Amino acid sequence: MNIEIRTDKNIQGSERLIGYVRAELMQEFQRYSERITHFSVHLSDENGEKTGDHDKRCMIEARPAGLKPVAVTHKAANIDFSIHGAIDKLKRSLEHLYEKKDHHRGGLPEYIDVDDDLDVKEA
Numbered sequence: 001m002n003i004e005i006r007t008d009k010n011i012q013g014s015e016r017l018i019g020y021v022r023a024e025l026m027q028e029f030q031r032y033s034e035r036i037t038h039f040s041v042h043l044s045d046e047n048g049e050k051t052g053d054h055d056k057r058c059m060i061e062a063r064p065a066g067l068k069p070v071a072v073t074h075k076a077a078n079i080d081f082s083i084h085g086a087i088d089k090l091k092r093s094l095e096h097l098y099e100k101k102d103h104h105r106g107g108l109p110e111y112i113d114v115d116d117d118l119d120v121k122e123a
Contacts, residue, residue: 001026003039010045011056011079017043021083028087029062032094038063043079058082060090067101070094 003022007013025039040061047055054075061071070093074085 001029001033001036001039003041005041006043008042008044010048011043013043017079024083024087025060028091029094032064032098035064035098036062036094037065041083043082046075053077056082058086060086062090062094064094064097067097070097 003025005013005018005021007017011017021041021043025041026033029036029039040063042059044057044059045055046057054077056077056079057073057075058079059071059073061069063069070090072086072089072093074082074089076082076085
């Protein structure tokens with residue numbers, strides 16, 4: 001799993017910050033480590049030197065193997081909240097994507113008991 005982290009001119013991309021983001025991504029997405037080939041993270045401060053609510057932005061793009069990339073963005077009052085908000089959104093998006101892919105339509109719905117005397121016709 002390749003992780004690329006970039007910052008804009010208003011956020012210092014220190015080794016500590018990069019290590020923190022890498023550790024959080026590895027921890028949160030370890031169950032998908034075989035399915036995701038690349039993460040691209042971009043951290044920015046939209047107001048620059050001015051302060052403001054929700055001006056720190058984190059965009060994360062994940063590239064699942066064999067599927068289209070999934071990108072999410074989260075804005076918050078500080079970098080930590082923006083990172084965790086984006087990670088939470090990405091987790092939900094990927095879970096939905098994989099659930100949809102793994103449980104495609106067709107077959108019997110889960111709530112039908114096949115032992116009942118129902119006339120179920122196969123497609």
